[in-house]
Amino acid sequence: MNLELSGKRALVTGSSAGLGAAIAKLLAAKGAEIVIHGRNEGRVDEIAEAIRAAGGAATTALGDLTTDEGAADVARAATADGPIDILVNNAGFYRHLSWADATPAEWSHTYNVNVVSGVRMIQHLVPAMRERCWGRVVTVGGGLALQPMNTHPQYNATLAARHNLAVSLARELKGTGVTSNVVSPGAILVEATKEFVTGIGPARGWGDTWEEIQPNAVEALIPNDHGRFGRPEEIAAAVAYLCSDYAEYVSGATIRVDGGLIRSAF
Numbered sequence: 001m002n003l004e005l006s007g008k009r010a011l012v013t014g015s016s017a018g019l020g021a022a023i024a025k026l027l028a029a030k031g032a033e034i035v036i037h038g039r040n041e042g043r044v045d046e047i048a049e050a051i052r053a054a055g056g057a058a059t060t061a062l063g064d065l066t067t068d069e070g071a072a073d074v075a076r077a078a079t080a081d082g083p084i085d086i087l088v089n090n091a092g093f094y095r096h097l098s099w100a101d102a103t104p105a106e107w108s109h110t111y112n113v114n115v116v117s118g119v120r121m122i123q124h125l126v127p128a129m130r131e132r133c134w135g136r137v138v139t140v141g142g143g144l145a146l147q148p149m150n151t152h153p154q155y156n157a158t159l160a161a162r163h164n165l166a167v168s169l170a171r172e173l174k175g176t177g178v179t180s181n182v183v184s185p186g187a188i189l190v191e192a193t194k195e196f197v198t199g200i201g202p203a204r205g206w207g208d209t210w211e212e213i214q215p216n217a218v219e220a221l222i223p224n225d226h227g228r229f230g231r232p233e234e235i236a237a238a239v240a241y242l243c244s245d246y247a248e249y250v251s252g253a254t255i256r257v258d259g260g261l262i263r264s265a266f
């Protein structure tokens with residue numbers, strides 16, 4: 001399958017690290033011009049440079065998406081060289097908090113970062129996609145939307161909101177040539193995941209090295225059919241498919257990439 005994206009311009013929010021960086025690199029390898037986004041200039045430049053070094057095209061847009069002004073600045077920078085055809089709403093964060101420690105302020109802030117930030121970018125960029133009768137909005141959701149844990153409830157709920165708004169957007173975009181879909185990762189190995197698991201591993205008797213800790217952590221926290229964490233590139237592959245013309249008939253759908261962590265048929 002050739003997921004040809006030449007001639008398309010894509011903004012991947014939060015592409016200075018983790019899943020976003022992997023998504024940006026794969027879309028660039030498939031021919032799209034990428035706008036790398038984040039708040040940290042050094043990290044953003046590093047990813048953009050890596051894409052250019054591999055023969056791809058990348059520019060950058062810096063900004064905090066939690067304010068209207070910050071999001072407007074990002075949208076302006078992203079469209080400086082032409083309209084955006086593909087928006088991947090990926091930027092997000094969580095703190096590992098219990099119900100007792102997740103304050104109302106933490107709930108509001110997490111909702112603003114993980115949900116409203118994406119809405120801001122949709123409102124800035126989707127109208128021009130509609131005018132051109134082609135566009136792709138891919139929202140990164142997560143298994144915790146469907147199967148929440150008892151911890152970090154403020155984060156679980158934001159993932160559920162992302163899934164919900166992406167389907168509502170698909171209905172809104174009926175007949176426009178612009179699609180909205182969700183990629184729902186399980187537990188994917190990024191820096192923060194590895195740090196967290198390695199931190200708690202020894203005390204829980206999972207071992208001392210990553211090789212010892214991983215299978216035990218997977219069994220205890222995220223039992224799945226492959227016995228490992230996912231890789232950022234595996235999320236990127238699903239996003240690339242949804243951005244391609246192969247996925248024209250896919251609307252308001254969720255692609256789970258979680259090794260079978262979610263034990264549901266639907």
Ligand SMILES: NC(=O)c1ccc[n+]([C@@H]2O[C@H](COP(=O)([O-])OP(=O)(O)OC[C@H]3O[C@@H](n4cnc5c(N)ncnc54)[C@H](OP(=O)(O)O)[C@@H]3O)[C@@H](O)[C@H]2O)c1
Binds near residue numbers: 142189
């Ligand atoms: N990793 C997983 O297992 C997993 C599973 C399910 C869903 N997800 C979702 O996937 C997305 C990416 O996760 P990740 O694990 O790759 O996280 P990550 O490595 O921490 O990267 C997060 C990205 O979001 C950006 N970001 C965070 N807050 C921002 C803000 N206020 N304004 C603008 N940019 C902001 C960060 O950029 P700067 O720090 O440079 O600003 C960074 O590029 C998140 O939305 C997360 O909820 C992850």
